[in-house]
Amino acid sequence: MATANNDGLQVAGRRSLVDATIEQLREQLSAGTWPVGGKIPTEHELAERLQVGRNTVREAIRVLVHAGMLVSRQGEGTFVRSTSDPAAVLRGVQRSGVRDVLEVRAALETEAARLAALRHTPEDIARMRAALAREAEVIASQPERADRQATVEHDLEFHTAVVEAAHNPALTEVYRYFGASVHESMRTAFGDHEMPEVVVATHEALVDAIESGDPERAESACRELLAEPTAAVEQLLATIAARK
Amino acid sequence: MATANNDGLQVAGRRSLVDATIEQLREQLSAGTWPVGGKIPTEHELAERLQVGRNTVREAIRVLVHAGMLVSRQGEGTFVRSTSDPAAVLRGVQRSGVRDVLEVRAALETEAARLAALRHTPEDIARMRAALAREAEVIASQPERADRQATVEHDLEFHTAVVEAAHNPALTEVYRYFGASVHESMRTAFGDHEMPEVVVATHEALVDAIESGDPERAESACRELLAEPTAAVEQLLATIAARK
DNA sequence: CTTGCCCGGTTGTCCTACAACTGCCTGTGT
DNA sequence: ACACAGGCAGTTGTAGGACAACCGGGCAAG
Numbered sequence: 001m002a003t004a005n006n007d008g009l010q011v012a013g014r015r016s017l018v019d020a021t022i023e024q025l026r027e028q029l030s031a032g033t034w035p036v037g038g039k040i041p042t043e044h045e046l047a048e049r050l051q052v053g054r055n056t057v058r059e060a061i062r063v064l065v066h067a068g069m070l071v072s073r074q075g076e077g078t079f080v081r082s083t084s085d086p087a088a089v090l091r092g093v094q095r096s097g098v099r100d101v102l103e104v105r106a107a108l109e110t111e112a113a114r115l116a117a118l119r120h121t122p123e124d125i126a127r128m129r130a131a132l133a134r135e136a137e138v139i140a141s142q143p144e145r146a147d148r149q150a151t152v153e154h155d156l157e158f159h160t161a162v163v164e165a166a167h168n169p170a171l172t173e174v175y176r177y178f179g180a181s182v183h184e185s186m187r188t189a190f191g192d193h194e195m196p197e198v199v200v201a202t203h204e205a206l207v208d209a210i211e212s213g214d215p216e217r218a219e220s221a222c223r224e225l226l227a228e229p230t231a232a233v234e235q236l237l238a239t240i241a242a243r244k
Numbered sequence: 245m246a247t248a249n250n251d252g253l254q255v256a257g258r259r260s261l262v263d264a265t266i267e268q269l270r271e272q273l274s275a276g277t278w279p280v281g282g283k284i285p286t287e288h289e290l291a292e293r294l295q296v297g298r299n300t301v302r303e304a305i306r307v308l309v310h311a312g313m314l315v316s317r318q319g320e321g322t323f324v325r326s327t328s329d330p331a332a333v334l335r336g337v338q339r340s341g342v343r344d345v346l347e348v349r350a351a352l353e354t355e356a357a358r359l360a361a362l363r364h365t366p367e368d369i370a371r372m373r374a375a376l377a378r379e380a381e382v383i384a385s386q387p388e389r390a391d392r393q394a395t396v397e398h399d400l401e402f403h404t405a406v407v408e409a410a411h412n413p414a415l416t417e418v419y420r421y422f423g424a425s426v427h428e429s430m431r432t433a434f435g436d437h438e439m440p441e442v443v444v445a446t447h448e449a450l451v452d453a454i455e456s457g458d459p460e461r462a463e464s465a466c467r468e469l470l471a472e473p474t475a476a477v478e479q480l481l482a483t484i485a486a487r488k
Numbered sequence: 489c490t491t492g493c494c495c496g497g498t499t500g501t502c503c504t505a506c507a508a509c510t511g512c513c514t515g516t517g518t
Numbered sequence: 519a520c521a522c523a524g525g526c527a528g529t530t531g532t533a534g535g536a537c538a539a540c541c542g543g544g545c546a547a548g
Contacts (some may be wrong), residue, residue: 075509
């Protein structure tokens with residue numbers, strides 16, 4: 001993935017003092033230097049100890065507070081809330097490859113298709129068909145050199161509609177993240193022009209399967225649907241590897 | 245989950261200026277005020293526009309940078325990296341119910357089982373069997389009133405081993421988070437004592453299925469495995485609803 | 489036309505000062 | 519001796535200024 005150095009090591013330079021401070025604090029936190037619920041040194045003392053300005057310490061602490069590791073209370077101090085960093089999970093995901101992210105998305109979507117078969121409402125089906133119709137329209141209007149950007153957007157819209165039909169907010173939110181992540185990392189890994197094209201027929205098969213109410217059928221239809229882009233991605237990865 | 249007001253609204257007071265600034269920026273970002281890859285106003289201008297100090301703006305920006313929404317480059321400016329907030333995903337998930345989280349976990353694990361059937365190594369199988377053996381040992385030593393804490397830990401260990409056998413780092417990390425989240429939210433929703441008990445036989449069936457290398461068989465075995473606790477959770481939710 | 493330098497703009501860091509708030513300690517009145 | 523109010527020291531929150539580090543483009547000299 002092209003998105004490197006989020007907070008950790010910079011590509012080829014020294015990282016900022018704030019980032020260094022964050023890392024120091026994170027290390028001491030996971031090392032258990034201060035007990036959970038306990039108070040960490042004051043900003044002033046940390047600044048003196050680490051030989052940085054109080055502002056730098058403040059920015060570092062603020063980041064860790066928003067990461068859920070610390071809690072600050074004005075007039076009292078800053079306290080340890082958790083020694084593990086939940087945000088590290090997503091950072092790790094952002095670093096991983098296209099194939100891995102794609103598989104996670106597939107996991108979420110096939111299960112969503114199963115649940116959608118059991119819980120869908122007429123409105124859900126309508127939304128899927130609408131997105132599909134828009135997609136088909138764009139493709140029909142430009143048989144050659146279709147506007148990738150637009151089709152990708154409609155495609156994402158369709159898949160989101162499928163997941164929403166599962167009526168599971170947690171699943172929807174996680175999928176929304178991975179859906180965007182997949183497209184983003186594909187765009188950076190390959191060019192815009194090499195995006196795998198979409199096949200409307202398999203999409204319609206999935207809608208029919210969900211409407212039938214059979215989870216097994218929905219799952220296999222979804223798997224069929226995802227097989228195409230997966231194969232395309234594998235092929236692209238192979239050609240890129242060969243080019244190198 | 246017990247972790248409430250992370251950044252949003254404080255329990256009973258006005259939130260800090262920095263948090264207000266963060267929220268303002270987040271809103272404008274997801275509203276698409278600035279295009280992805282585009283430059284946001286300078287710290288100086290934002291400070292003047294929002295009527296806060298530059299320090300306040302800096303802390304807000306620093307948080308969003310570490311959340312993956314912005315990128316700062318010294319001498320150039322601060323740029324939009326993503327209009328969706330990955331951290332918001334986790335926060336939303338933490339707020340959702342046990343059933344929803346359980347379904348997400350199931351989605352990840354069944355797909356993991358499929359992949360594990362295709363990619364597992366002898367070491368993976370050994371790790372699963374080892375965890376299973378420890379689990380069986382604990383149960384055998386205390387047929388009645390088994391030590392829930394220990395069995396839950398070993399159970400999690402087993403499931404983690406299954407997911408790791410899929411050899412997908414992104415999947416592993418996401419699952420690790422959901423696995424912990426599921427157990428935590430179950431512990432808070434129900435008591436410790438009401439945790440559904442584990443059945444070793446179905447676990448062994450899953451290992452055998454993975455070892456056979458048949459993804460379909462692995463998936464159905466995994467589904468069978470997850471059906472038990474799911475049913476137990478549904479029942480518990482029903483009794484709790486009835487109690488109310 | 490090329491090259492090197494300078495300059496305005498922007499983020500990074502530090503400092504001081506003060507505001508807002510908390511908990512404790514102390515002084516005072518009963 | 520005890521209760522209570524007030525102040526006081528300590529801590530985080532916010533503001534603003536100053537300078538350093540760095541980038542990009544414009545400009546002038548060759």
